[in-house]
Amino acid sequence: MTKQLERIQIFDHKAFGRLIADYATGRKPWPASIEEFRAEVEGPNIAKIPSHMKAIQVVQPSDEIFFLRLPPKTLFSQSLERYAANDANGTTEPYPAPPFYSDMVCREERLTHTDFFLSRVADYTISVCS
Template identity: 80%
Template sequence: MTEQRLGRITIFDHKAFGRLIADYATGVRPWPASLDEFKQEVEGRNIAKVPEHMKAIQVVQPSDEIFFLRLPPRKMISQSLERFAENDASGNTEPYPAPPFYSDMVCREARLTHTDFFLSRVADYTISVCT
């Protein structure tokens, strides 16, 4: 692969990130007005790190009557398809990269409450772009 992979937000605390997103969604907190404001919120509290290539934020909250089709960035999906095809062709049997809280809940490696697991999933879905 000749292109450098585009990074996505790195979450350090899925539960805290999910709580922040839930607070935005329910109106407990106002949405960030800028990417800088969002970065101050998540980086200042050591919840997540926003990659340097991200320059703006777009907040969208559809109603329950609208199907929101969110497409991943073209470059990111192309790079991921290429990377996983290379892994498949080489016989790479390493587990698919998923945040550890999924294993914690499903395999009971750590005890998570349903709320903690839900908030962690909200965090993961918020930043996931099929990569």
């Protein structure tokens, strides 16, 4: 089996989502390099970018273009194998979803709709279906 690749870890979904919102709306310029992005999220402890990530590619489609974003083949395959093994073994571990989903759905912590939306943006930005 191949070595499991580390994924981006988000420590503050709302702050990460706000940063992505600022990029998307033009309030802040997109990072020109992975190093610049790393500094923006790691300095204030918003997220940790794995060292195996060497570059950044920013894409913003127009309203008229469906952007089909495929997950990285290795990450996707590793996740599919892991979840299939869990299913075959009868594992009852919960699916690894960020805690803000249960905070909003189960009302464990009261989130505003804006905070929940920004947290979802953060999750969708890094999730790549894996």
